[in-house]
Amino acid sequence: MIETPPWRQGxxxxxxxxxxxxxxxxxxxxxxVAVGVMxxxxxxxxxxxxxxxxxxxxxxxxxxxxxxxxxxxxxGQLRRQVTGLTTELEDTRAELATATARDREPASxxxxxxxxxxxx
Amino acid sequence: MALVLAPDxxxxxxxxxxxxxxxxxxxxLKHLAGVGSPELSRTxxxxxxxxxxxxLWRYQSDRRHIATPLLFVHSLVSRSYVFDLVPGNSxxxxxxxxxFDVFLIDWGVPDELxxxxxxxxxxxxxxPEIVDVVTELTGQPDVNMFGYCFGGVLALLSVAGxxxxxVRSLAVQATPVDFRHMGPMASMMQEGRVEPSDLIDATGxxxxxxMRNSFRVLKPTGDITGYVNLxxxxxxxxxxxAHQTMTQWANDHIPFAGAAFVQTGELFxxxxxxxxxxxxxxxxxxxxxxxxxxxxxxxxxxDHIVPPEATGALTKLVGSAxxxxxxxxxxxxxxxxxxxAQRQYLPxxxxxxxxxxxxx
Numbered sequence: 001m002i003e004t005p006p007w008r009q010g011x012x013x014x015x016x017x018x019x020x021x022x023x024x025x026x027x028x029x030x031x032x033v034a035v036g037v038m039x040x041x042x043x044x045x046x047x048x049x050x051x052x053x054x055x056x057x058x059x060x061x062x063x064x065x066x067x068x069x070x071x072x073x074x075x076g077q078l079r080r081q082v083t084g085l086t087t088e089l090e091d092t093r094a095e096l097a098t099a100t101a102r103d104r105e106p107a108s109x110x111x112x113x114x115x116x117x118x119x120x
Numbered sequence: 121m122a123l124v125l126a127p128d129x130x131x132x133x134x135x136x137x138x139x140x141x142x143x144x145x146x147x148x149l150k151h152l153a154g155v156g157s158p159e160l161s162r163t164x165x166x167x168x169x170x171x172x173x174x175x176l177w178r179y180q181s182d183r184r185h186i187a188t189p190l191l192f193v194h195s196l197v198s199r200s201y202v203f204d205l206v207p208g209n210s211x212x213x214x215x216x217x218x219x220f221d222v223f224l225i226d227w228g229v230p231d232e233l234x235x236x237x238x239x240x241x242x243x244x245x246x247x248p249e250i251v252d253v254v255t256e257l258t259g260q261p262d263v264n265m266f267g268y269c270f271g272g273v274l275a276l277l278s279v280a281g282x283x284x285x286x287v288r289s290l291a292v293q294a295t296p297v298d299f300r301h302m303g304p305m306a307s308m309m310q311e312g313r314v315e316p317s318d319l320i321d322a323t324g325x326x327x328x329x330x331m332r333n334s335f336r337v338l339k340p341t342g343d344i345t346g347y348v349n350l351x352x353x354x355x356x357x358x359x360x361x362a363h364q365t366m367t368q369w370a371n372d373h374i375p376f377a378g379a380a381f382v383q384t385g386e387l388f389x390x391x392x393x394x395x396x397x398x399x400x401x402x403x404x405x406x407x408x409x410x411x412x413x414x415x416x417x418x419x420x421x422x423d424h425i426v427p428p429e430a431t432g433a434l435t436k437l438v439g440s441a442x443x444x445x446x447x448x449x450x451x452x453x454x455x456x457x458x459x460x461a462q463r464q465y466l467p468x469x470x471x472x473x474x475x476x477x478x479x480x
Contacts, residue, residue: 011348015341022340027304032313039318050322066322072232073324079172080236083245 140355147360151350157364161201163213165224169253173228176250178221178257179212185219188288188477189258191251192224195270196242196380197331199372200226202453203268205365211456211466218470220477223254223263225271230377235324237377239384240402243277248285255286262288264473269294269426269452273388276434277399279413281406289476290411290440291469293418294426294452297437298395299388301429304337306389316385325375332373338424366453397437409439414476418446418455418469425452444472 054064150156169176194200203211216222267275272295299306308314319326353359387393397408417434435443
């Protein structure tokens with residue numbers, strides 16, 4: 001038989017009382033609204049702080065962290081666009097190859113990996 | 121009536137308690153110093169493909185006797201090493217030893233470059249390309265796909281939206297579809313509460329800390345209870361090692377790509393589109409009914425993160441002729457981690473996967 005020490009029994013009894021109340025609180029509308037307000041406040045403060053830091057650094061002709069972030073975001077977008085275009089090009093090539101093979105030998109099977117087109 | 125111990129029992133009890141207290145001190149000091157944590161993710165693997173931060177790992181094996189490769193698709197919000205904790209408690213190790221050719225996608229840690237990644241990036245770009253890579257590497261015509269948690273969501277969208285992808289079967293585990301039952305994680309993002317965009321930081325992503333707190337809020341007293349459990353069992357080396365392992369993983373969250381997060385908040389948390397089976401994605405409607413391959417939905421009946429009510433509807437939404445549901449008396453992580461998972465749950469999953477594989 002597994003023994004549960006008295007102190008653990010005490011904690012469990014307390015937790016059984018407290019946990020449901022805390023869980024009800026975090027699932028409540030006021031809590032959710034409060035979290036939303038806090039999140040907006042935090043973003044606002046961070047944005048204001050970034051703007052100030054950016055102004056100071058730009059005056060010194062230095063890049064700010066947000067400048068770097070913006071460039072990296074755009075680089076990421078560019079990369080996704082290139083990936084998308086590359087995939088479209090590959091799909092088009094595959095379709096052309098299949099169509100060409102079909103035109104040449106209508107009775108034979110298609111060549112290569114086939115013409116699977118990625119959804120866009 | 122007071123319990124009276126015989127003298128020899130009393131001596132044995134005192135000896136046991138003294139030994140345990142010594143072990144408590146030793147383990148406590150080690151824990152505080154951060155030493156003695158087990159080394160994780162030790163199953164030998166090769167990185168067989170990489171694109172930006174995304175890596176595809178293939179686990180080395182000389183005992184593959186199941187030809188159809190098994191591709192694990194992990195979630196976007198936590199570390200993939202949950203699949204490979206320690207020897208003897210590792211999903212990939214178990215499946216490898218079962219004879220599968222095991223692959224795991226690690227999405228990496230997003231930064232500014234990944235902030236614009238959308239659900240389409242994962243479901244329509246990465247996953248189809250990775251499936252192609254796996255079939256080319258293995259020479260097999262198709263793969264068995266296994267999605268965990270949000271990885272299951274990506275797998276569902278990918279297979280449904282790209283029906284010519286060579287997927288032989290699809291298994292998803294602890295995968296949310298009905299976000300009405302996802303608790304504060306979803307309810308907080310309803311209109312008038314938290315705007316998904318308000319959680320995005322200067323990098324364009326949702327910070328790891330925010331993701332960690334969103335899980336903590338599901339069981340607010342969970343952290344304290346965890347430490348109480350640790351104190352109670354501090355004398356037990358195995359317990360301490362397991363606690364350190366799980367605590368490390370549970371606290372090791374990663375940022376969530378901002379664009380994908382906003383989509384998730386709008387389409388799933390607010391509109392609950394996944395529960396309808398039809399999701400607007402990539403300029404078309406992705407319909408889960410277009411999934412026609414054999415399908416397995418694994419549900420943890422004690423899962424407090426993705427409760428059974430959030431995942432159970434899935435079996436009615438897919439269009440597969442062969443649909444099974446495996447309900448297990450486990451929590452979100454207990455489905456794949458721990459002794460019972462190793463002895464019962466993973467073998468049950470492996471049985472299904474093997475039935476839907478070609479032998480080598």
